[in-house]
Amino acid sequence: xxxxxxxxxxxxxxxxxxxxxxxxxxxxxxxxxxxxxxxxxxxxxxxxxxxxxxxxxxxxxxxxxxxxxxxxxxxxxxxxxxxxxxxxxxxxxxxxxxxxxxxxxxxxxxxxxxxxxxxxxxxxxxxxxxxxxxxxxxxxxxxxxxxxxxxxxxxxxxxxxxxxxxxxxxxxxxxxxxxxxxxxxxxxxxxxxxxxxxxxxxxxxxxxxxxxxxxxxxxxxxxxxxxxxxxxxxxxxxxxxxxxxxxxxxxxxxxxxxxxxxxxxxxxxxxxxxxxxxxxxxxxxxxxxxxxxxxxxxxxxxxxxxxxxxxxxxxxxxxxxxxxxxxxxxxxxxxxxxxxxxxxxxxxxxxxxxxxxx
Amino acid sequence: xxxxxxxxxxxxxxxxxxxxxxxxxxxxxxxxxxxxxxxxxxxxxxxxxxxxxxxxxxxxxxxxxxxxxxxxxxxxxxxxxxxxxxxxxxxxxxxxxxxxxxxxxxxxxxxxxxxxxxxxxxxxxxxxxxxxxxxxxxxxxxxxxxxxxxxxxxxxxxxxxxxxxxxxxxxxxxxxxxxxxxxxxxxxxxxxxxxxxxxxxxxxxxxxxxxxxxxxxxxxxxxxxxxxxxxxxxxxxxxxxxxxxxxxxxxxxxxxxxxxxxxxxxxxxxxxxxxxxxxxxxxxxxxxxxxxxxxxxxxxxxxxxxxxxxxxxxxxxxxxxxxxxxxxxxxxxxxxxxxxxxxxxxxxxxxxxxxxxxxxxxxxxxxxxxxxxxxxxxxxxxxxxxxxxxxxxxxxxxxxxxxxxxxxxxxxxxxxxxxxxxxxxxxxxxxxxxxxxxxxxxxxxxxxxxxxxxxxxxxxxxxxxxxxxxxxxxxxxxxxxxxxxxxxxxxxxxxxxxxxxxxxxxxxxxxxxxxx
Ligand SMILES: Nc1ncnc2c1ncn2[C@@H]1O[C@H](COP(=O)(O)OP(=O)(O)OP(=O)(O)O)[C@@H](O)[C@H]1O
Ligand SMILES: [Mg+2]
Ligand SMILES: [Zn+2]
Numbered sequence: 001x002x003x004x005x006x007x008x009x010x011x012x013x014x015x016x017x018x019x020x021x022x023x024x025x026x027x028x029x030x031x032x033x034x035x036x037x038x039x040x041x042x043x044x045x046x047x048x049x050x051x052x053x054x055x056x057x058x059x060x061x062x063x064x065x066x067x068x069x070x071x072x073x074x075x076x077x078x079x080x081x082x083x084x085x086x087x088x089x090x091x092x093x094x095x096x097x098x099x100x101x102x103x104x105x106x107x108x109x110x111x112x113x114x115x116x117x118x119x120x121x122x123x124x125x126x127x128x129x130x131x132x133x134x135x136x137x138x139x140x141x142x143x144x145x146x147x148x149x150x151x152x153x154x155x156x157x158x159x160x161x162x163x164x165x166x167x168x169x170x171x172x173x174x175x176x177x178x179x180x181x182x183x184x185x186x187x188x189x190x191x192x193x194x195x196x197x198x199x200x201x202x203x204x205x206x207x208x209x210x211x212x213x214x215x216x217x218x219x220x221x222x223x224x225x226x227x228x229x230x231x232x233x234x235x236x237x238x239x240x241x242x243x244x245x246x247x248x249x250x251x252x253x254x255x256x257x258x259x260x261x262x263x264x265x266x267x268x269x270x271x272x273x274x275x276x277x278x279x280x281x282x283x284x285x286x287x288x289x290x291x292x293x294x295x296x297x298x299x300x301x302x303x304x305x306x307x308x309x310x311x312x313x314x315x316x317x318x319x320x321x322x323x324x325x326x327x328x329x330x331x332x333x334x335x336x337x338x339x340x341x342x343x344x345x346x347x348x349x350x351x352x353x354x355x356x357x358x
Numbered sequence: 359x360x361x362x363x364x365x366x367x368x369x370x371x372x373x374x375x376x377x378x379x380x381x382x383x384x385x386x387x388x389x390x391x392x393x394x395x396x397x398x399x400x401x402x403x404x405x406x407x408x409x410x411x412x413x414x415x416x417x418x419x420x421x422x423x424x425x426x427x428x429x430x431x432x433x434x435x436x437x438x439x440x441x442x443x444x445x446x447x448x449x450x451x452x453x454x455x456x457x458x459x460x461x462x463x464x465x466x467x468x469x470x471x472x473x474x475x476x477x478x479x480x481x482x483x484x485x486x487x488x489x490x491x492x493x494x495x496x497x498x499x500x501x502x503x504x505x506x507x508x509x510x511x512x513x514x515x516x517x518x519x520x521x522x523x524x525x526x527x528x529x530x531x532x533x534x535x536x537x538x539x540x541x542x543x544x545x546x547x548x549x550x551x552x553x554x555x556x557x558x559x560x561x562x563x564x565x566x567x568x569x570x571x572x573x574x575x576x577x578x579x580x581x582x583x584x585x586x587x588x589x590x591x592x593x594x595x596x597x598x599x600x601x602x603x604x605x606x607x608x609x610x611x612x613x614x615x616x617x618x619x620x621x622x623x624x625x626x627x628x629x630x631x632x633x634x635x636x637x638x639x640x641x642x643x644x645x646x647x648x649x650x651x652x653x654x655x656x657x658x659x660x661x662x663x664x665x666x667x668x669x670x671x672x673x674x675x676x677x678x679x680x681x682x683x684x685x686x687x688x689x690x691x692x693x694x695x696x697x698x699x700x701x702x703x704x705x706x707x708x709x710x711x712x713x714x715x716x717x718x719x720x721x722x723x724x725x726x727x728x729x730x731x732x733x734x735x736x737x738x739x740x741x742x743x744x745x746x747x748x749x750x751x752x753x754x755x756x757x758x759x760x761x762x763x764x765x766x767x768x769x770x771x772x773x774x775x776x777x778x779x780x781x782x783x784x785x786x787x788x789x790x791x792x793x794x795x796x797x798x799x800x801x802x803x804x805x806x807x808x809x810x811x812x813x814x815x816x817x818x819x820x821x822x823x824x825x826x827x828x829x830x831x832x833x834x835x836x837x838x839x840x841x842x843x844x845x846x847x848x849x850x851x852x853x854x855x856x857x858x859x860x861x862x863x864x865x866x867x868x869x870x871x872x873x874x
Binding site: 040053070073094124128131132135137138139140141142144145162165166168169172173176181184185187189191193194195196197198199201202203206275277278 | 380423431435436439441457607610619620625626627628629631632633635636638639641723726730731732759761856857858860861862864865866
């Protein structure tokens with residue numbers, strides 16, 4: 001249900017200007033210029049990367065169900081593009097209170113929230129076991145970076161475990177007041193302690209009679225909301241804010257785009273690279289656009305003249321649209337889609353500021 | 359005599375066991391004298407001690423090659439849990455930063471687990487060459503043989519590795535090696551004089567049952583009845599993830615008083631650990647799983663192993679039932695067979711080897727890469743996308759390409775004649791291996807349809823004899839469920855209702871002597 005709510009919300013923002021799979025990429029947090037750019041343009045930053053393990057199959061199935069219920073409708077001209085229907089809007093409105101969509105802040109917090117939770121889980125497992133003088137437990141989190149952090153806290157807390165546990169209890173108690181009882185229950189059931197291992201996603205789904213995808217998303221949402229609450233009120237959450245102090249959001253371009261980048265630097269042309277890597281020219285262009293988004297020193301002038309750039313920006317401002325087709329109609333014949341996308345990539349910050357259809 | 363007692367004292371000191379189990383002391387004594395050993399001992403008999411103890415006693419480092427990453431990680435965790443700290447598992451999933459850090463400190467470990475793939479990386483080999491390696495262990499050594507049930511091409515390169523490390527004492531271990539496979543191991547390692555410590559691998563405390571049923575519904579009915587009758591830890595094996603999931607849900611509805619979960623390779627790492635540990639901890643009674651749940655699992659009181667689908671080879675079956683009764687108490691294996699099951703394995707076998715079309719395509723892509731002066735991608739996912747094959751298929755081909763000098767360290771070397779010759783050879787090999795897999799399948803099916811003693815026929819390719827069963831033998835010799843009365847495990851349930859209570863309980867708030 002949560003996943004459906006997200007798909008509908010995304011569709012209503014995008015208004016069939018993009019294909020439905022752009023929503024899939026957004027939720028999965030695909031590291032491509034197109035996706036990151038979509039997130040900004042359509043103000044869907046909060047959903048970026050909130051469901052990294054989403055499979056195409058699950059996604060397609062949900063879209064199909066929404067279509068069958070007539071909440072989504074195929075575009076007459078392009079059947080890969082979907083529009084939300086009035087019924088769909090009605091459904092969203094009706095379930096507004098059960099859909100905690102405002103919990104999410106993916107682009108900003110996806111990685112931070114995940115790491116925060118892993119630290120918390122391993123810390124609670126370690127401290128409770130240590131408190132019980134039980135040192136032969138199998139840790140549920142298996143990442144050296146997390147282990148190192150927990151070890152550091154553990155050393156400081158040794159001998160006064162109970163004090164730390166009380167502090168964690170008090171802060172989690174306060175924090176969980178911001179959520180519904182069921183959400184708090186799901187969160188607590190996921191934790192692991194002394195001789196008591198937390199529930200898997202599937203077990204939570206069975207026990208709360210919800211879909212696994214809902215549980216996964218809900219937990220993600222809860223955590224991202226928690227990070228926001230903690231950061232707003234550091235004084236009340238002195239320990240929990242400490243657990244996220246050194247975590248910062250990060251973005252990096254995809255491996256494949258990077259390989260293209262290296263070949264570009266060696267002086268190969270798009271065609272040559274496509275041939276060498278046995279990939280389509282379009283794919284290489286995608287890579288270059290992605291590089292343009294992430295590389296501040298990207299030499300846009302080697303691809304688009306200053307005059308053409310200006311023409312494209314003016315067209316965007318006039319059409320108030322990011323649809324490539326529409327922009328294309330306003331500019332000279334010889335400027336191609338690739339060039340439009342590059343200009344969009346370079347200017348995404350500026351353009352977003354001027355974006356009025358919120 | 360005196361020396362023997364020293365070993366016992368060390369066993370007590372490091373692992374808190376009083377006695378060696380069958381074969382352990384013999385193998386360990388050989389190793390301590392610097393002899394190479396081939397050790398064949400049954401599942402669950404304690405093969406790990408055969409190198410974990412020497413690792414503590416020998417100067418320098420012990421290296422253990424192990425085929426399954428989950429198995430390595432598990433062993434490392436269990437060792438750390440008993441305070442055996444200087445141990446590490448190296449595998450290709452490690453974070454590169456982390457790996458570099460460990461590489462610099464290799465000499466500080468006593469025991470290093472490593473995947474066979476990683477052991478081919480030059481950086482690691484160089485780092486290992488600098489330290490003193492006193493023992494080189496090949497766990498699950500049947501992987502070295504084409505005839506073994508889990509052939510891993512990288513295992514065939516271990517002889518070169520041993521040579522590079524200047525011939526450290528070598529120990530090869532397996533629970534499922536036929537005579538043929540044993541010979542293969544010895545030949546592949548070039549160690550004709552290896553000390554052979556071969557013990558019977560039958561499990562006297564497991565009774566074997568094969569039951570024919572009409573269809574899936576009858577399978578579910580049979581299982582439901584058993585679960586209602588016995589309160590013991592149970593594993594149910596499936597050949598597909600989807601079925602494991604579905605049946606777990608179905609059984610939870612039919613036997614709501616039991617705590618049932620599923621486990622397979624497609625789950626998130628954290629969930630896998632959680633389910634496995636809940637089971638170890640008796641928070642769960644029954645696990646519906648694929649073969650991904652197996653080798654690493656060392657819970658001593660699993661009493662019943664049910665095969666909802668039969669495995670593709672006798673050896674896999676022996677591994678899987680080997681999870682039962684590791685404490686030596688009477689346990690039961692039940693294989694359910696319905697007429698439709700015959701069709702299942704065909705597709706599975708197909709997916710294990712590349713087809714002819716796939717082979718042609720891979721050769722073409724490889725040539726393209728060569729002409730574009732591009733190296734082979736290093737990530738498995740990229741490879742799978744580029745060549746449109748799965749991981750198992752790539753592992754097989756990668757080894758072949760290296761063997762035919764088409765690939766050296768991710769670099770491609772093209773030579774038209776050589777490539778077309780290699781193509782023919784690989785094609786023939788695929789054919790041969792498919793036939794072999796079908797033979798293995800036939801063997802498994804023959805066993806299932808066997809009318810005489812199942813125990814005798816299960817082990818006949820491994821040994822000529824077997825110990826008398828400690829209790830019942832098999833369904834062909836006559837098995838009665840009512841005569842099997844294992845000790846029932848307790849169910850302890852937490853009855854907290856609201857999250858505040860649960861959180862308090864979890865964080866140990868409000869317990870007595872809280873004041874620490
Ligand atoms: N001498 C001993 N006394 C008591 N328990 C032992 C002894 N040696 C090993 N064990 C225990 O036996 C169990 C099985 O050991 P281990 O995992 O090494 O089996 P294995 O032979 O490697 O089995 P598999 O073939 O399934 O991998 C472990 O719990 C181990 O602690
Ligand atoms: Mg073992
Ligand atoms: Zn018998």
